[in-house]
Amino acid sequence: MDLLSLLPLDLLYIIYGFNAIFRFPRMLKVQTFWDFFNRMDAVAKSPYIIRILRTLIYMMYLIHLNACAYYAMSVWEGIGSNKWVFQGDGNAYVRCMYFATKTATSIGKNPKPENEYEYIFMTFSWLTGVFIFAFLIGQIRDIVATATQNTTQYHQVMDKMVQYMRNLNLPDDLQRRVRLWLNHTWEQQKTLHEDKILDSLPKKMKTDVAINVHYSTLVKVQLFKDCDKALLRDLVLKLKPMLILPGDYICKKGEIGKEMYIVNKGLVQVMGGEKGDVVLATLSEGSVFGEISLLGIPGCDRRTADVRSKGFSNLFVLGKADLWDALEHYPEAQTILKKKAQSLIKTNENQEKSARSSRTNIAETIIKEPSRTPTPRLLKTVLKVVQPDSLCAQMLSKKSSAPVLTCDQIPGSLTASTHLRASSISHIEAKGVNKLSVYKKDQFLPPVMPLNQQNSTVSLENFFTITSDDINPNAIKELVKVVPFTGSGFQTPLSNQLDNQSKTKEVCSNVNITEKSVTSVEELPSIRHSSSLNSIVSEQYDLEELNFSPSRLSTYSLLGYDNLGFAPLDINLSRSASVTSDETVC
Numbered sequence: 001m002d003l004l005s006l007l008p009l010d011l012l013y014i015i016y017g018f019n020a021i022f023r024f025p026r027m028l029k030v031q032t033f034w035d036f037f038n039r040m041d042a043v044a045k046s047p048y049i050i051r052i053l054r055t056l057i058y059m060m061y062l063i064h065l066n067a068c069a070y071y072a073m074s075v076w077e078g079i080g081s082n083k084w085v086f087q088g089d090g091n092a093y094v095r096c097m098y099f100a101t102k103t104a105t106s107i108g109k110n111p112k113p114e115n116e117y118e119y120i121f122m123t124f125s126w127l128t129g130v131f132i133f134a135f136l137i138g139q140i141r142d143i144v145a146t147a148t149q150n151t152t153q154y155h156q157v158m159d160k161m162v163q164y165m166r167n168l169n170l171p172d173d174l175q176r177r178v179r180l181w182l183n184h185t186w187e188q189q190k191t192l193h194e195d196k197i198l199d200s201l202p203k204k205m206k207t208d209v210a211i212n213v214h215y216s217t218l219v220k221v222q223l224f225k226d227c228d229k230a231l232l233r234d235l236v237l238k239l240k241p242m243l244i245l246p247g248d249y250i251c252k253k254g255e256i257g258k259e260m261y262i263v264n265k266g267l268v269q270v271m272g273g274e275k276g277d278v279v280l281a282t283l284s285e286g287s288v289f290g291e292i293s294l295l296g297i298p299g300c301d302r303r304t305a306d307v308r309s310k311g312f313s314n315l316f317v318l319g320k321a322d323l324w325d326a327l328e329h330y331p332e333a334q335t336i337l338k339k340k341a342q343s344l345i346k347t348n349e350n351q352e353k354s355a356r357s358s359r360t361n362i363a364e365t366i367i368k369e370p371s372r373t374p375t376p377r378l379l380k381t382v383l384k385v386v387q388p389d390s391l392c393a394q395m396l397s398k399k400s401s402a403p404v405l406t407c408d409q410i411p412g413s414l415t416a417s418t419h420l421r422a423s424s425i426s427h428i429e430a431k432g433v434n435k436l437s438v439y440k441k442d443q444f445l446p447p448v449m450p451l452n453q454q455n456s457t458v459s460l461e462n463f464f465t466i467t468s469d470d471i472n473p474n475a476i477k478e479l480v481k482v483v484p485f486t487g488s489g490f491q492t493p494l495s496n497q498l499d500n501q502s503k504t505k506e507v508c509s510n511v512n513i514t515e516k517s518v519t520s521v522e523e524l525p526s527i528r529h530s531s532s533l534n535s536i537v538s539e540q541y542d543l544e545e546l547n548f549s550p551s552r553l554s555t556y557s558l559l560g561y562d563n564l565g566f567a568p569l570d571i572n573l574s575r576s577a578s579v580t581s582d583e584t585v586c
């Protein structure tokens with residue numbers, strides 16, 4: 001055909017003069033024109049542009065033919081013979097082409113036909129113009145529609161989905177995630193039905209295409225490397241692509257396993273630990289997971305761990321039935337998967353064991369070394385202040401609460417210094433007074449009273465009155481820091497003792513007790529004031545509000561809490577001194 005179309009018939013012009021008919025064999029090249037566009041269509045990145053170009057060429061060619069026919073009519077009727085025909089001015093082709101274009105596009109304003117032939121020509125031109133244009137425009141619309149078909153489909157699905165979710169009043173977050181999924185799938189695949197694209201191909205070709213498309217991932221899958229290459233061909237068409245959003249769980253521990261996965265793109269995290277917040281492993285491209293619960297290992301038909309996507313990830317999903325179809329024919333793959341599963345199960349068990357033992361260790365440590373808040377300053381002070389061998393010191397350091405003293409055990413020195421409470425009905429005789437008193441259970445004994453017992457037990461409760469017997473004079477400074485007092489001229493044995501010791505005097509002269517010094521004892525939540533030695537608690541004051549002018553016989557008690565193993569401890573630090581208001585402050 002090409003040879004025929006190239007015959008040099010133009011040479012005949014020399015003999016016969018110019019005649020367009022000699023150029024007719026060039027029409028034989030029309031097949032080449034179609035071939036050219038078909039090939040371009042197949043290889044071009046945007047085939048719809050090629051198709052539009054071809055349609056435009058058809059259109060131009062038809063207008064060209066019409067222009068030629070008009071010129072031929074003009075020559076036949078005589079150029080310039082009437083107003084309708086070509087007038088012979090300017091370039092004949094351009095003028096005729098202009099006429100034909102105006103007719104074909106129905107723009108009008110052409111000279112009116114003047115005879116029947118011209119009317120027929122114009123009617124025919126307009127009709128062909130209308131049909132051909134309708135056809136061409138239709139074709140262009142199809143081409144553009146095909147080119148944007150996926151986009152349109154995506155918008156339709158998105159619109160329908162949004163409407164559906166709104167109708168159901170789904171939570172905003174879920175709606176946002178669905179939109180995100182559609183958006184991301186579209187961005188990545190430019191279609192929402194990737195799996196259907198290959199459906200029209202024969203199976204073998206589909207396999208080749210699928211292997212090629214996913215080659216870079218599939219070659220990284222250890223299972224396919226270690227097993228017969230045919231396993232890959234058997235499985236590849238059964239892999240379904242799936243896109244997961246960041247943070248979404250792919251499977252949850254304890255669920256029944258129905259699918260296994262291959263990571264195509266992105267990262268997934270296998271989560272373990274008691275609360276499922278420990279990352280056991282991070283799996284990347286080519287990793288296989290979710291196989292343990294599919295392999296029929298006894299006791300392992302449920303997911304052994306949570307698996308979640310770290311960012312966006314693309315996975316291939318393989319159903320249980322499809323996996324088993326393949327594994328039946330590839331026992332070595334079955335063995336590999338089972339071995340891997342068993343080693344993962346062991347790893348997880350070990351991890352759980354070590355987590356459990358570290359928890360026990362922590363618990364043991366807690367039991368062995370209870371974390372203790374520091375000893376309150378009050379208690380420390382008391383321990384410094386009291387004589388180390390005094391019962392008070394012994395009790396505080398022994399960490400025993402409420403020891404029960406029988407009368408035999410009550411040392412005389414304590415009788416006047418310790419608040420004693422009857423632990424049962426007690427018959428107590430005051431020494432010297434020679435009077436037998438009966439105390440009910442829990443009743444306090446008078447504090448200043450030499451005791452003589454009769455079949456009685458009294459318990460030393462968790463509060464103490466520190467008196468001259470217990471006080472270590474060298475530590476008096478410490479005591480006055482925490483026990484507020486002003487005044488001098490103690491009338492009790494304590495005051496005598498203090499008065500007689502220069503050191504104590506010195507301390508006293510340095511004492512500048514103000515409210516401030518009391519508030520420095522931050523640990524003490526409150527201070528108690530008892531106006532008589534008999535009543536243990538009469539009123540309770542805030543530290544700030546305390547008025548320290550002891551105008552009467554007073555005992556100040558500091559309420560503190562210990563953490564040495566006692567119950568909340570009432571430490572009654574009292575200066576058993578009667579202080580009179582007319583005495584000068586030292």
Ligand SMILES: Nc1ncnc2c1ncn2[C@@H]1O[C@@H]2COP(=O)(O)O[C@H]2[C@H]1O
Pocket residue numbers: 251257270280281288289290291292293294302303304305306307344347348
């Ligand atoms: N320690 C681990 N390291 C890596 N992957 C694991 C680990 N534990 C479990 N998996 C995977 O997480 C999956 C959870 O579901 P399966 O139990 O079906 O299969 C599990 C394994 O594929």
